[in-house]
Amino acid sequence: MSNEAALHGHSEVAHSHEVHHGDDHGHHHKETFITKYVFSQDHKMIAKQFLITGMIWAILGGLMSVLFRLQLGYPDQSFPWLEDILGRWAKGGHISAENYYALVTMHGTVLVFFVLTGGLSGTFANFLIPLQIGARDMASPMMNMLSYWFFFGGSVVMLSSLFIQTGPFSGGWTAYPPLSALGSASPGSKTGMDLWIIAMAMFVISSLLGGLNYVSTVLNMRTKGMSMTKMPLTMWALFFTAVLGILSFPVLLSGFVLLLFDRHAGTSFYLSDIYITGVGALPNEGGSAILYQHLFWFLGHPEVYIILLPAMGIASEVLSVNSRKPIFGYMAMVGSMFAITILAFLVWAHHMFVTGLNPFLGSVFVLLTLLIAVPSAIKVFNWLTTIWKANIRFTPGMMFAIGFVSLFISGGLTGIFLGNSTLDIHLHDTYFVIAHFHIVMGVSAFFGMFAGVYHWFPKMYGRFMNNTMAYIHFWVTLIGAYLIFWPMHYEGLAGMPRRYWDYSIWESFKQFSELNKFISTVAIIVFAAQLMFVFNFFYSIFKGRKVTVQNPWGATTLEWTAPIRPGHGNWPGEIPEVHRWAYDYSKDGRDFIPQTEPVGADESKHH
Amino acid sequence: MEMVSAQRQKVHPHKFTLWIAIGSIIMMFAGLTSAYIVKGSLPGWSTVEMPKIFFYSTGVMLLSSFTVQFALKSFKERKMNLYRRLLTLTAVLGILFIVLQVMGFEQLTASGVFLSGSTGAGQFLYVIFGLHAVHVLGGAVALLVMFFKAFSRKFRNYNAVPVEVISTYWHFVDVLWLYLFIFFLIKR
Ligand code: HEM
Ligand SMILES: [Cu+2]
Numbered sequence: 001m002s003n004e005a006a007l008h009g010h011s012e013v014a015h016s017h018e019v020h021h022g023d024d025h026g027h028h029h030k031e032t033f034i035t036k037y038v039f040s041q042d043h044k045m046i047a048k049q050f051l052i053t054g055m056i057w058a059i060l061g062g063l064m065s066v067l068f069r070l071q072l073g074y075p076d077q078s079f080p081w082l083e084d085i086l087g088r089w090a091k092g093g094h095i096s097a098e099n100y101y102a103l104v105t106m107h108g109t110v111l112v113f114f115v116l117t118g119g120l121s122g123t124f125a126n127f128l129i130p131l132q133i134g135a136r137d138m139a140s141p142m143m144n145m146l147s148y149w150f151f152f153g154g155s156v157v158m159l160s161s162l163f164i165q166t167g168p169f170s171g172g173w174t175a176y177p178p179l180s181a182l183g184s185a186s187p188g189s190k191t192g193m194d195l196w197i198i199a200m201a202m203f204v205i206s207s208l209l210g211g212l213n214y215v216s217t218v219l220n221m222r223t224k225g226m227s228m229t230k231m232p233l234t235m236w237a238l239f240f241t242a243v244l245g246i247l248s249f250p251v252l253l254s255g256f257v258l259l260l261f262d263r264h265a266g267t268s269f270y271l272s273d274i275y276i277t278g279v280g281a282l283p284n285e286g287g288s289a290i291l292y293q294h295l296f297w298f299l300g301h302p303e304v305y306i307i308l309l310p311a312m313g314i315a316s317e318v319l320s321v322n323s324r325k326p327i328f329g330y331m332a333m334v335g336s337m338f339a340i341t342i343l344a345f346l347v348w349a350h351h352m353f354v355t356g357l358n359p360f361l362g363s364v365f366v367l368l369t370l371l372i373a374v375p376s377a378i379k380v381f382n383w384l385t386t387i388w389k390a391n392i393r394f395t396p397g398m399m400f401a402i403g404f405v406s407l408f409i410s411g412g413l414t415g416i417f418l419g420n421s422t423l424d425i426h427l428h429d430t431y432f433v434i435a436h437f438h439i440v441m442g443v444s445a446f447f448g449m450f451a452g453v454y455h456w457f458p459k460m461y462g463r464f465m466n467n468t469m470a471y472i473h474f475w476v477t478l479i480g481a482y483l484i485f486w487p488m489h490y491e492g493l494a495g496m497p498r499r500y501w502d503y504s505i506w507e508s509f510k511q512f513s514e515l516n517k518f519i520s521t522v523a524i525i526v527f528a529a530q531l532m533f534v535f536n537f538f539y540s541i542f543k544g545r546k547v548t549v550q551n552p553w554g555a556t557t558l559e560w561t562a563p564i565r566p567g568h569g570n571w572p573g574e575i576p577e578v579h580r581w582a583y584d585y586s587k588d589g590r591d592f593i594p595q596t597e598p599v600g601a602d603e604s605k606h607h
Numbered sequence: 608m609e610m611v612s613a614q615r616q617k618v619h620p621h622k623f624t625l626w627i628a629i630g631s632i633i634m635m636f637a638g639l640t641s642a643y644i645v646k647g648s649l650p651g652w653s654t655v656e657m658p659k660i661f662f663y664s665t666g667v668m669l670l671s672s673f674t675v676q677f678a679l680k681s682f683k684e685r686k687m688n689l690y691r692r693l694l695t696l697t698a699v700l701g702i703l704f705i706v707l708q709v710m711g712f713e714q715l716t717a718s719g720v721f722l723s724g725s726t727g728a729g730q731f732l733y734v735i736f737g738l739h740a741v742h743v744l745g746g747a748v749a750l751l752v753m754f755f756k757a758f759s760r761k762f763r764n765y766n767a768v769p770v771e772v773i774s775t776y777w778h779f780v781d782v783l784w785l786y787l788f789i790f791f792l793i794k795r
Contacts, residue, residue, distance in 0.1 A: 139620040139623075139624065140620070140621075140624065143624075208628075208631055211627075212624050212627050212628055212631070213624070215627055216620050216623050216624045216627060217620075219623065220618075220620045220623060221620070246627060246630065246631045246634075247630065247631070247634050248634070249631075250631050250632065250634040250635035250638065251634055251635065251637070251638035253635055254635050254636075254638035254639045254642070255638070255642075257639075257734065257738065258639075258642065258734065261722070261730070261734055265722050265723060266722065266723025266724065267722055267723060267724075267726075267730045267734070268724065268725055268726040268730065269642070269646070269726065269730065283724070284724075284725065284726075285651060285724070285725030285726060286646075286649065286650070286651035286652065286725050286726030286727070287726055288645075288646060288649055291642055291645055291646060294642070294645065295638055295642060298638065
């Protein structure tokens with residue numbers, strides 16, 4: 001099918017087979033407010049919808065963390081104003097234990113799935129794929145629109161669970177049974193959990209619809225000359241991300257289906273004859289909570305790479321553009337992303353070293369887990385080599401891309417500790433794990449996302465974001481993130497467990513009370529800096545400095561050959577043809593050579 | 608790689624998307640059947656006798672694969688009346704399959720295998736066969752949509768892609784059924 005047919009809906013009439021790279025595209029839809037801004041099928045608008053929904057979720061999720069950090073930092077203090085704003089959530093100015101767990105759970109769920117998966121992939125896959133491979137839109141714009149609306153629906157359901165009588169689910173973002181399988185286990189395990197499952201199921205459907213589309217678009221709709229190996233690394237990254245999602249999310253869905261049956265049909269997939277105070281022994285027999293963990297982490301581990309790979313792709317692109325140098329080791333980058341994709345499916349049991357896993361099996365998973373360090377290290381080496389001795393332009397996007405590399409190194413190193421099952425016996429479920437995954441996944445993926453937003457904002461809105469605010473945002477976030485999470489390694493090594501409401505009553509962890517105060521204070525400051533970013537974002541949409549040239553960063557890729565504010569269909573004329581890879585920077589005495597320029601006869605060879 | 612010529616030989620994006628979706632569904636059932644294997648090795652496991660009726664539903668499913676294939680063939684030969692009849696027949700067989708499955712479940716219940724209670728092959732059987740039936744139902748609905756499209760007088764339809772997509776999907780749920788059925792017969 002041609003690009004044109006994709007754009008104009010699939011009239012199932014006879015001619016949809018002939019490929020015409022026609023010239024009659026442009027715009028002949030009548031666009032109303034509803035079709036342009038709400039039920040839009042334009043990938044660029046859908047990307048913005050994902051981005052802004054993701055931002056709202058990030059603010060809410062971040063706010064939740066501020067609230068529970070207040071409890072952790074100041075367990076014996078009461079904040080009457082909290083009761084004024086939050087009502088029953090903070091009776092007497094205290095976050096109660098039950099609400100604390102609800103906040104932690106929602107924080108994790110929201111940030112992992114709704115912000116860093118939906119918000120990140122949803123935004124950049126939608127925005128960049130058609131623009132960078134040279135397509136008018138996605139393979140199926142309709143499915144793409146549905147993908148957003150399932151995401152939105154899931155968001156609404158998840159949000160609504162905050163307001164019900166028994167509160168949202170409170171058993172942790174991984175939703176392990178029995179807390180998730182048994183309504184009587186805790187208030188949050190009642191309706192809150194049902195809403196959680198419904199919301200997550202809709203989220204999974206959204207991811208699948210999106211992922212199918214991304215893969216099919218990348219493989220089928222590239223413009224003339226755009227072979228796979230001429231694609232920018234962002235495309236490879238988003239492609240592998242989609243593949244991971246398509247293959248792992250269905251398994252999570254199976255896990256949820258069994259969970260639903262345990263909750264409502266009395267099956268014993270996960271539940272066994274455990275004894276619950278106030279309820280007595282359960283009638284169930286033979287269920288295994290470990291089974292859920294297998295199903296969950298079979299998704300859960302790929303999921304962390306679903307979050308990270310887009311950030312890696314964005315960082316590669318931004319680093320290369322702003323170093324004015326070709327990315328170092330393009331094929332090695334693709335190869336290591338491929339290796340990561342494969343290995344991501346083979347390491348899930350490293351989250352389960354202490355579940356009574358057979359130690360021999362454990363050692364196999366140790367080996368496979370540590371193998372991931374190899375492609376990760378290759379990527380880090382290539383990023384560093386790319387910026388090595390480069391003529392760096394320190395744009396905000398570039399700062400965040402460099403910050404991403406720094407965080408990825410710091411967090412990756414602690415992964416090697418955790419990946420050793422013997423060390424993990426001590427470190428599992430301590431603050432060390434919290435520090436590890438917040439740095440390597442949480443903050444570094446956010447940095448990738450920020451790099452992307454600052455870099456492509458001019459393409460999205462035809463304006464620049466404010467630089468001063470951007471630099472303040474960068475430094476506060478980078479320093480703040482290290483100040484928050486670095487000390488947590490130390491707490492974790494000392495054995496401080498995660499998911500406790502009040503550490504001050506523990507003799508062994510009293511010593512950390514000042515440290516916890518410090519962490520909480522920094523967390524509040526960092527949160528404030530994010531609000532400034534949000535302000536900058538919306539302010540710049542309307543008041544930012546206007547983009548006056550088509551290609552403000554001097555980049556080689558196709559999106560910068562489209563008009564400053566591209567319409568639906570992206571290029572008013574024919575889709576440009578591609579003649580070279582995406583990284584011809586500082587070549588043969590020229591600053592950059594766009595992908596659309598034919599290779600000259602006397603040009604030096606690249607890779 | 609020369610793209611223009613390649614573009615023409617490529618699979619239609621809709622068919623391609625279907626293949627990826629099939630991969631995704633396979634992962635879902637792979638997850639469920641491996642959960643079955645994991646659980647099957649735990650103590651307290653109980654097995655079930657496969658109700659005879661599932662053999663009949665297997666026959667129905669296989670038959671419907673033939674009818675949908677012939678429907679596609681007659682569509683391509685523009686024998687529209689035959690196409691419509693075969694399409695209807697396929698949908699009817701699909702519904703019949705689901706009815707047989709439900710009857711199978713009833714037989715199971717009658718023989719004392721319940722959804723609730725202690726763990727065992729029976730619980731998995733209900734859930735896995737049930738989810739499969741949902742996929743068949745989805746296919747049957749798609750067939751009905753095609754059926755009404757075939758009657759529409761507004762536009763003549765020469766595009767075989769939707770028919771190919773639905774027939775591929777139908778063969779897939781057939782093969783999936785065979786896999787699940789044989790899996791349950793062997794792995795007890
Ligand atoms: C060298 C690479 C890495 C290794 C060897 C590694 C290893 C581990 C191990 C063994 C655990 C389990 C710790 C425990 O619960 O006791 C863990 C937790 C985790 N890792 Fe990594 N990791 C690596 C990189 C990453 C990356 C790149 C991400 C994300 C992008 C990530 C995200 C997570 C998350 C989210 C958790 C904890 C989930 C939870 O229990 O709530 N890791 N890691
Ligand atoms: Cu992992």
